[in-house]
Amino acid sequence: MENRLIYTVTEEILKEHNINALWTEPDTKDLDGILTITYKGIKQKFYVEIKKELRNYQLDQIFRQTVTYSPLLVIAETIFPNIRNLLKEHKIGYIDLNGNMNIEADNFLLRIEGSNKKYLHREKRGRAFTKAGLKAILLFFYNEEKINDTYREIAKNSGIAVGSVKLILDGLIEEGFVLRKNDKELKLTNKKDLLLKWITCYNEKLKPNLLLGNFNFMKVDDFKNWKELKIDREDTFWGGEAAGNIYTGYLLPQTLTLYTNEKKLDLIKKHRLIPDDNGNIIVFERFWRFGQERGIVVPPIIAYADLLETNDRRCIETAQKIYEQHLKNTIE
Numbered sequence: 001m002e003n004r005l006i007y008t009v010t011e012e013i014l015k016e017h018n019i020n021a022l023w024t025e026p027d028t029k030d031l032d033g034i035l036t037i038t039y040k041g042i043k044q045k046f047y048v049e050i051k052k053e054l055r056n057y058q059l060d061q062i063f064r065q066t067v068t069y070s071p072l073l074v075i076a077e078t079i080f081p082n083i084r085n086l087l088k089e090h091k092i093g094y095i096d097l098n099g100n101m102n103i104e105a106d107n108f109l110l111r112i113e114g115s116n117k118k119y120l121h122r123e124k125r126g127r128a129f130t131k132a133g134l135k136a137i138l139l140f141f142y143n144e145e146k147i148n149d150t151y152r153e154i155a156k157n158s159g160i161a162v163g164s165v166k167l168i169l170d171g172l173i174e175e176g177f178v179l180r181k182n183d184k185e186l187k188l189t190n191k192k193d194l195l196l197k198w199i200t201c202y203n204e205k206l207k208p209n210l211l212l213g214n215f216n217f218m219k220v221d222d223f224k225n226w227k228e229l230k231i232d233r234e235d236t237f238w239g240g241e242a243a244g245n246i247y248t249g250y251l252l253p254q255t256l257t258l259y260t261n262e263k264k265l266d267l268i269k270k271h272r273l274i275p276d277d278n279g280n281i282i283v284f285e286r287f288w289r290f291g292q293e294r295g296i297v298v299p300p301i302i303a304y305a306d307l308l309e310t311n312d313r314r315c316i317e318t319a320q321k322i323y324e325q326h327l328k329n330t331i332e
Contacts, residue, residue: 019039020039024036030068039108042107047065053078059083073092092104132168134201134206136160136165139157139288139290148184159287172194177194207309210285213264213275215279215282222271236296238297240306242258250314303322304327
């Protein structure tokens with residue numbers, strides 16, 4: 001509820017009045033957030049309390065909050081007229097989904113009443129977590145600055161259609177995973193939650209469509225000597241348990257996973273593979289376009305997602321090592 005409410009307020013209600021707003025997470029559990037509002041060249045920070053429907057019994061808490069946090073702004077789906085009047089008397093700002101607002105501070109006053117325009121939360125439609133969205137999010141995790149590239153650049157670097165980019169970014173904003181730093185810049189937020197959702201959606205939506213097939217080696221010993229295979233460093237990369245071994249040195253693979261841009265027939269000939277629906281070599285299409293941390297292994301997020309999907313204890317332990325060594329510093 002909160003993410004969609006903030007999205008509606010910042011991206012619809014305030015923008016309709018040419019008011020720019022930047023939402024940030026608070027450092028304390030006493031608040032729901034901080035909203036920095038810019039209007040006609042004046043910038044003002046407000047401490048925010050969010051309610052679904054503000055009631056009389058909640059006002060005492062609101063009034064006490066103003067002692068520590070001022071100016072305070074209440075954002076709610078519904079604020080009834082008598083409560084709006086009480087908030088104004090105590091110089092407490094508010095915005096509701098009927099478009100009523102009283103944004104009040106020492107050097108700032110913007111008051112709109114009785115617009116009677118009902119703004120509705122947009123339901124989460126998962127626009128950010130389509131197959132195209134998952135590709136774009138992976139690009140942003142790899143290099144967060146890419147989120148501020150042009151739509152055309154984002155599309156090119158993530159391998160998606162230009163027309164999808166705005167929908168993906170809007171979806172990420174709506175779900176609380178992207179914030180506006182200013183009029184021109186965005187930034188990722190709630191990155192750990194975003195990563196967990198990406199992994200779930202990747203394994204459910206995108207990865208199954210990338211499967212090229214299962215195989216076995218013609219020679220059994222080739223499986224034991226998998227590291228000696230001459231992998232094309234531009235087109236083919238180890239994922240899954242093999243990636244876990246390369247990243248951490250911890251896991252002895254029972255299944256080998258490859259991501260490739262090579263033609264299936266070329267891959268079969270080069271590595272002497274035999275198609276087998278139950279084979280322990282699984283080949284997927286490579287879907288990302290950016291660089292590698294190290295030569296012949298998938299980016300750590302993909303390795304992490306592959307390993308978590310197995311539900312195998314040693315694979316999950318290896319995934320955690322990858323997280324600690326390669327992801328934690330940029331995610332948390």
